[in-house]
Amino acid sequence: MSQEAGLRGVIQAVGDLDASVRVRMFDLMEAAYEGVTWEQFHRDLEEKDQVILLQQAGTGDLQGFSTVRIEHLELQEEPVIVLFSGDTIVEAQARGDVELARQWLRLALDVADAHPERRMMWFLICSGYKTYRMLPVFFEQFVPRHDVKDPTLQRMLHEIANGQFPEEYDQTTGIIRLPHPTPLRSGVADITPERLRDPHVAYFVERNPRHDRGDELACLTEITRKNLTRAGRRILTSI
Numbered sequence: 001m002s003q004e005a006g007l008r009g010v011i012q013a014v015g016d017l018d019a020s021v022r023v024r025m026f027d028l029m030e031a032a033y034e035g036v037t038w039e040q041f042h043r044d045l046e047e048k049d050q051v052i053l054l055q056q057a058g059t060g061d062l063q064g065f066s067t068v069r070i071e072h073l074e075l076q077e078e079p080v081i082v083l084f085s086g087d088t089i090v091e092a093q094a095r096g097d098v099e100l101a102r103q104w105l106r107l108a109l110d111v112a113d114a115h116p117e118r119r120m121m122w123f124l125i126c127s128g129y130k131t132y133r134m135l136p137v138f139f140e141q142f143v144p145r146h147d148v149k150d151p152t153l154q155r156m157l158h159e160i161a162n163g164q165f166p167e168e169y170d171q172t173t174g175i176i177r178l179p180h181p182t183p184l185r186s187g188v189a190d191i192t193p194e195r196l197r198d199p200h201v202a203y204f205v206e207r208n209p210r211h212d213r214g215d216e217l218a219c220l221t222e223i224t225r226k227n228l229t230r231a232g233r234r235i236l237t238s239i
Contacts, residue, residue, distance in 0.1 A: 007054045007063055007094055009103030014048050014067070021053070024062045025087075032089045033182040035214075040180060041087070048086050052103045054094065064090030066100060070111060072118070073163075075156050081115055082160060083108055083223065085124040088131065092188075095130075101138065102235050108223045109236070120223040123160050125176055125216035128189040132204045135221055138232035142221035144174055146203035157220040165218075174207060174218050181214025 017025075022045070030036045045051075045067060054064035067086035072079070090100060112120035126132040135142040143153045161169040161176065168176045195201045208217040221227065228236060 006057060006097040007099040008057045009099045010053045010055060011103060011107055012051055012053055014045060014051055017045075017051065021062065025051075025065050028062070028064065028089045028091065029087055029182075032185055032188050034185055035180065035182045040182075044086055048084075050107060052100060052107065054090060054097075054100055054103075056094075063094045064088075064100060066104060068104075068107065073160075075121075075159050076152075078119065079117070080119045080121055080156075081111060082121045082123050083111065084164070085122070098235060101134070105138070105232065105235055109225070112223055121156065121160075122221050122223050123157070123164075124219050126204070126208070126219060127181075127211050127214055127216050128184050129191055129195065129201045129204045129211070130189045132217065132219065133198075133200060135219060136200045136229075138229055138235070139221045140227050140229055142219060144203075144207060144217070144219065146199050153220055153222070157218060160220065161218040169218065175210075176216040176218055177210075178214065178216065183212055183214035 022042070025045070026036070026038060026041050029041055048067040048069045050068045050070070052066045052068070053062060055061065056063050066088040069084040069086065071082050071084065073082050074080070088100075090097070108120065108122065124131065136145070141148070141150060141153065143150050143157055158171050162171065165176050168178055170177070191201065191205060196205065204217065205211065208215055211217070225233070225236065
């Protein structure tokens with residue numbers, strides 16, 4: 001789907017969002033996730049720095065968004081930048097569009113390029129297989145995964161997850177069990193027998209068997225051009 005015919009991504013500071021955009025964002029979340037409240041949505045949003053808004057080209061109608069927080073941390077006695085992904089949703093009819101991935105990668109690499117002295121990490125939590133599936137699609141190395149172990153990256157993941165979710169994170173399983181989970185609604189990202197033929201999807205289900213009840217699998221990858229897959233590099237060249 002071309003950008004002209006599909007979506008146009010805009011990166012905006014959370015503090016600059018007007019009330020009507022916030023309401024539309026909440027409506028998108030409520031349509032896709034169970035148990036979402038305005039108070040929880042607003043609180044989570046205010047904890048983020050940037051938001052990628054996906055607008056319908058031509059009309060400007062909001063079709064999706066993804067929120068981001070950026071922190072400078074010390075991990076394993078090393079200065080790093082961690083990009084934390086927050087709420088993310090795209091309308092069903094627009095989910096085949098790559099504009100979200102394009103704009104997200106643009107944002108991440110802009111931050112990484114501005115701080116060459118620090119490693120750049122992406123920390124995300126996944127209750128749906130589609131979010132987890134972004135890792136093997138766009139990155140060569142990440143944790144956890146079914147076929148390759150990376151002890152150094154895994155230790156960094158534990159340190160970040162324990163710091164962000166000290167009560168909710170189970171280091172043994174890698175699962176974050178939130179006090180007020182918001183599982184995906186039926187039909188948004190259902191896992192079919194056909195999907196389970198994908199080893200990455202099968203591994204996600206094995207690691208997060210309660211994903212349909214809102215359990216989140218903690219994940220981590222390093223954001224570098226070298227760590228991009230062919231698909232990631234292809235999107236990068238289109239930025």
